[in-house]
Amino acid sequence: MPELPEVETVLRGLSKRALGRQIVAVEVLHTGIIAGDAEDFIQRVAGRTAVEVRRKGKVLAMEMAAANTPDSSYLIFRLGMTGQVTIQPVDTPLELHTHVRMLFRGGKEELRFRDVRRFGRLRCLRREEFEALFESLGPDAQRVTEAEFLGAMRGRRGAIKSWLLNQQGVSGLGNIYADEALFEAGIHPLAQPDRVSPASARRLHRAVQKVLKRAVNLQGTTFRDYIDIEGRPGNYIQRLRVYQKTGQPCPRCETPVRRIIIAGRSSHFCPRCQRRPRHVAKMRGLRTPGYKRS
Numbered sequence: 001m002p003e004l005p006e007v008e009t010v011l012r013g014l015s016k017r018a019l020g021r022q023i024v025a026v027e028v029l030h031t032g033i034i035a036g037d038a039e040d041f042i043q044r045v046a047g048r049t050a051v052e053v054r055r056k057g058k059v060l061a062m063e064m065a066a067a068n069t070p071d072s073s074y075l076i077f078r079l080g081m082t083g084q085v086t087i088q089p090v091d092t093p094l095e096l097h098t099h100v101r102m103l104f105r106g107g108k109e110e111l112r113f114r115d116v117r118r119f120g121r122l123r124c125l126r127r128e129e130f131e132a133l134f135e136s137l138g139p140d141a142q143r144v145t146e147a148e149f150l151g152a153m154r155g156r157r158g159a160i161k162s163w164l165l166n167q168q169g170v171s172g173l174g175n176i177y178a179d180e181a182l183f184e185a186g187i188h189p190l191a192q193p194d195r196v197s198p199a200s201a202r203r204l205h206r207a208v209q210k211v212l213k214r215a216v217n218l219q220g221t222t223f224r225d226y227i228d229i230e231g232r233p234g235n236y237i238q239r240l241r242v243y244q245k246t247g248q249p250c251p252r253c254e255t256p257v258r259r260i261i262i263a264g265r266s267s268h269f270c271p272r273c274q275r276r277p278r279h280v281a282k283m284r285g286l287r288t289p290g291y292k293r294s
């Protein structure tokens, strides 16, 4: 599922290939993929020129300017689980599950949105709506300062893994990079944010940024569906250390990696490098049958 590094890779692709270009026609093949009215979406996008691409967390926004009005509109991409944004020659055969096509001026290339699972969404917002959307998200995980990060953890109960995923404390992390960052920082996924020591919290802040930076440099992680704007997969998969490595030796201490379910999502961790803090033993209802006390 696309997380910050994958979305950042798409952003860089759009910056290179879409900025300064006018979209002259829009076709929506599956209206369910548009948040709001599809007719309205087409009206608001067609004829406009892409002038800027921005990202906060996993949400991507392309600012679209029009010649006849000073008001920009904002094309919002949410990639969901399997969303793909590509720019292709118009005569490339349409792949199954392509839901939206946007033709660029000149008639040779188009932007396509494809999404097998259909959890992704496109929408077009006015400036105020766009600003409200970005403000509703926690600080971007790649840009969040240490003070903001530590401040956001304060008073937070529950599992730190869930906190990393909820997009309020920080935005941009999903299951892959949350597991990798917790491993990097040596923090158990069930640790409670407000009980983590300041030193560990600072280590986690550094780990989040280190893991994300490396992943962005390798164009993200592809398990199955994620591709960049040119259709290429990401290369970070070889660098994963615990994510989906259940039973395999920890790269640091060789203890088998464990998997537990936290709030319905898998968490992968090394039980030796990421010791369970004492306060976690008191938490109930989070342990699964496969999770033995150590």
Ligand SMILES: [Zn+2]
Pocket: 250, 251, 252, 253, 254, 255, 270, 271, 272, 273, 274
């Ligand atoms: Zn280990």
